[in-house]
Amino acid sequence: MSDVVLDIQSLTKTVEKNKSIVEDVSFQVKKGEILGLLGPNGAGKTTTIRMIVGLIKKSAGTVWIHGHDMDEHGKSCNEQIGAIVENPAFYDYMTGWKNLQQHARMASQPVSSTRMEEIVQLVQLDDAIYDKVKKYSLGMKQRLGVAQALLHQPALLILDEPTNGLDPKGIRELRDYLRNLAEDGISTLVSSHLLSEMQLMCDRVVIMENGRLIDETVIGELNNAERAKPNAVAFHIDSKQKKQAKTVAGTLADVEILDGEHDDTLLLHVRAEQIPAVNKQFVESGIDVYAIEHKKTSLEEKFLSLTAEDETMQTREVQ
Template sequence: MEEQAVLEIRHVSKTIGSKKIIQDLSFEVYPGEVFGFLGPNGAGKTTLIRMIVGLMKMNKGDILIHGQTIKGRFEEAIRHVGAIVENPEMYKFLSGKRNLLHYARMFPGGIPQARISEVVELVGLKNRINEKVKTYSLGMRQRLGVAQALLHRPSLLILDEPTNGLDPAGIRELRDYLRRLAREEGIAIVVSSHLLSEMELMCDRVAIIQQGKLIDIQNLRGEGAAEAQTSYFFEVNDPAVAQAIVQEVDPALPVVLRPDGIEISAGRERAADIGTLLVQAGLRLYTMKPLTQSLEDKFLKITGSDQIA
């Protein structure tokens, strides 16, 4: 049985005046994955997030959360969502705990004290939660914002530029926390960011959006990513002989001759077989390594853009 998507974007379009902001976007986000939005300035990432959480209306299409449309069943749909669309706003003169207590009282029926303690532990603020928010670092405030968004046990967490203003240590801390949250709690997390290197480390999949259109979805982890072909470089003592051996065994496999070795495009298992073949043929194999593209390389190749934001 196929796993049900937490979030479904179905042919969504948004026009403001004569400008097309979002054009026929469709994709799904599943439980336990970190899903990223990437795109140049003005690509429509924030507009899409605002439509998901009901801050803007779409012109066409539909958005479903756990199968509930936000058009006709907004309250039922949005109860599954926790979100930080801008920087989390807190009462700085109150402690982190008092902020969470104040927010918890807004929910019908309230939120148990045990749940507040649970999310404080989850985001790693147990030792500082009774201190005033004005003493917190930016990274701590972001984590307090995440704690606030998690109080009502959402199954979808949406974060717009969560690493803005964080130092490298804070970025790493938030990234590791979000990945753990998705893995251990099974929450679907949607993240928008302009830091491609961080998205590569943080996300399972990323949607590349340009001029409001979905250009591609890159699978960064999991089965599809593992099976994808890449380029492998074999450093050998006689590259010409290595090229001849590989082409004799598999004439259809392109082999690029380099001064210090050969380069082929193949899956991991096939590359390992070729390495064994070269050694058995008497060649000295010094190294065998994948030549992978970074997410930034893929992004620029797909969009043809040098504006990454």
């Protein structure tokens, strides 16, 4: 059997007047891999997920699960998928265990009590599984949702914005659960806009903007690049002077402009011994520098740079 669990090719969704809200999106998820689907609100992440799981009809493209076309083998393919799209739904007046039992009754294959107990232990709800769900915290409800999605032993788990509303402790717990699942060979496709968290959670990320796939990044390679290129320096300046600061920086030898995540920050790749000279050049050019700090080039920086470039290209196309 192929190591590729999910393979989508040229997935497209058009609406009235032939407007594309998802256009020609292709990527794969391998066995035991956590793939992050990133993008700002409206980028097409949820629409892509809904097409994958069959909640909405795609306009074009193919979805393959373990080498089987979803259009031709929909039932067997869906049995390989466990999904939480938007918020998981529960009967609050019932216990967590009763909710799992109710979900198990709807599965196409019988789910044993032993399997349910294994899943409860996996998501670490042992101490609360017989409490009513209305007493659960949001993080506990997310874990119960993951438990429901895993009951029928899927090969692929799909989570749409699972960290929404979670506190930092809940987010970390979810990350740890997904890593444990990956070690057991279960693949996960997770959409989010929390970039720093995705860098910690995922093996690889794909970035969407305006319904299109604009980049694919292997997290290990990004982390290695950070270690190999540590001399990213953030110059904090007046936001009104950023354009001028970029012009000045562009004239300096051995200085690379990396831009920055905020209007009042200019991120440069510059050697430590060059910093005083760069700062002096800014000051002599009338640019106020409020602070200077070393900073890693993170997934967030790359994302913001890519989406800014894409917006610029979109503007040029319209013009």
